[in-house]
Amino acid sequence: MTATPLSILDLATVEANGTIADAFHHSVEMAQLAETGGYTRIWYAEHHNMPSIASSATSVLIAHIAAHTQTIGLGSGGVMLPNHSPLVIAEQFGTLAELHPGRIHLGLGRAPGTDGATFRALRRTYEAADNFPADVAELQKYLSDELPRKAVNAYPGRGTRVPITILGSSLFGASLAAQYGLPYSFASHFAPQALKSAIQHYRSHYVPSEAHPEPYASAGVNVAAADTDAEAEALFARTEVNRVRQFLSRGREEELNFDEASQLVDTPAGREIRGMMQYTAIGGPTRVREELEAFAKFADVDELVTVHAAPTRAEQLESVRLTAQA
Template sequence: MASTPLSILDLATVEADGSIADAFAHSVEIARLAERSGYSRIWYAEHHNMPSIASSATAVLIAHIAARTETIGLGAGGVMLPNHSPLVIAEQFGTLAELHPGRIHLGLGRAPGTDGATFRALRRTHQAAESFPSDVVELQRYLSDELPRNAVNAYPGRGTRVPLTILGSSMFGASLAAQLGLPYSFASHFAPQHLTSAVQHYRAHYVPSEAHPEPYVSAGINVVAAETDDQAEALFVRTEVERVRNFLSRGRERELTADEASALLDTPAGTEIRGMLKYTAVGGPERVRAELETFARFADVDELVTLHPAPTRAEQLTSIQLTAPAAPAV
């Protein structure tokens, strides 16, 4: 049986003692490694007002990475469409598609990707999420060859047919993707609760479209790979501590130490945060590959979106490289 295609979600993470420029340089390093190693594409997610994540301007970051790579697919995973005008997104990603034909992908989410105060600073309202389905259709029209009904075109954009994917962690996204005949990606790397029911619903209710006659599902999974199983298990423990430390340090005058975070692992808050890592492949290369294939069959997906949350840059790159043999050659 052929291995399930693998892609990567890169959050352009900023280290505690590093800079945003360092994060972007690391993203280039990840992309070049992924391109050499056979990953199919890399996704960049829109987040705002999060000092540890530098991928807020997804289109700009994709342009930067695309200019420094040659073949790997690059996409927004995703653009939070309620934050934007569909016309502006069509122009941005139409520009990218013209500059880098065949390499650009556009995932669309309904959540704001931030807190309420920042959402207001984006000059959006909570009602904007209610128009998400019609905004997706409007965006599709701007990227198609269809003549405009209201004399508005996206230049660049029109005719590029940038491939769209609906992102989600609930039944809403699954239903919309099925209705529109679009690929669907489930955020099981941090929201595992409704994975199987959402995928089942999507496949059962899928309406074939011209671009996508068959359903196509991807799902997120965390990967902690090391040279040996024992090393990977030890690395996963540190990864859990770092995740709890990051989350529970928010809003504090100082960040928690690793020892303080370790003491909170089994508290209700710590347990909930660790639960976000429910779907994580941990091990040496052989075990990771087996766990990825087991997860792909369990989730009934066509592609796996891997997130490598190891605490250090070097450990993250090692995890990406060791996981790569499970991916098909480009």
């Protein structure tokens, strides 16, 4: 492993012609492999109305993975808080924390994690995102030891002090995390543009808190690891095509197949999608280790959130294994 702690973002991806049940089975395998490989934790992201991503019910998936692992940290990367009431999230993650003490982490994002029509189906309003700072503060109180009189409390939840991380891809999340004295994680695995400015802003404006006297920053980075550098480069080339296929299949009655997506990788839309993977460590174990170490130094972060986005779950697992081996 690199000197920088590594975690994993697992989207419970559904393979082409695969099933959601298969995706959950592979997520258990990935968590068990990560646990033995020394990864710090695994994050699961809330996305909706995306047939290739099965991690929408984040807390439920975390409960399933926790029941099949022993020690590895498990968290939301993240819960899209505008989709929920703070009380409900406090109860869900308070329940998880009581069942699995010391292992549960709560990452919070402001985006809806979906399209407009699905956001409306969630029975939320766009104004909910404007309440994000207040909702984070409310959620912190529910998870604290406070017991205010004549007030609502979260049971389970109260006193669990589930660690909270603010997620973001802009200066907004960096500013909020700094103001609240919370860890911050930047989504550079798909939104690379503002990485440096966001981390710099977070560190320079950080207000120490009791739980976090020092700033703690992490950043997402894609990984395509294989036995050799040449095999890894070929794997990443297929990964790019698969990413284009997934994105450009949205809204279609039938998903694009690999050959159809291959014809679109050099279109303006294809180049934009591929550009989202600007920060990717590609290679055999030695080169991947070197590139991850270089990225951690470049980004100035304390933890790397690795995203193993290979087209098949077997290749994802192998990438996870080889990165740990490095």
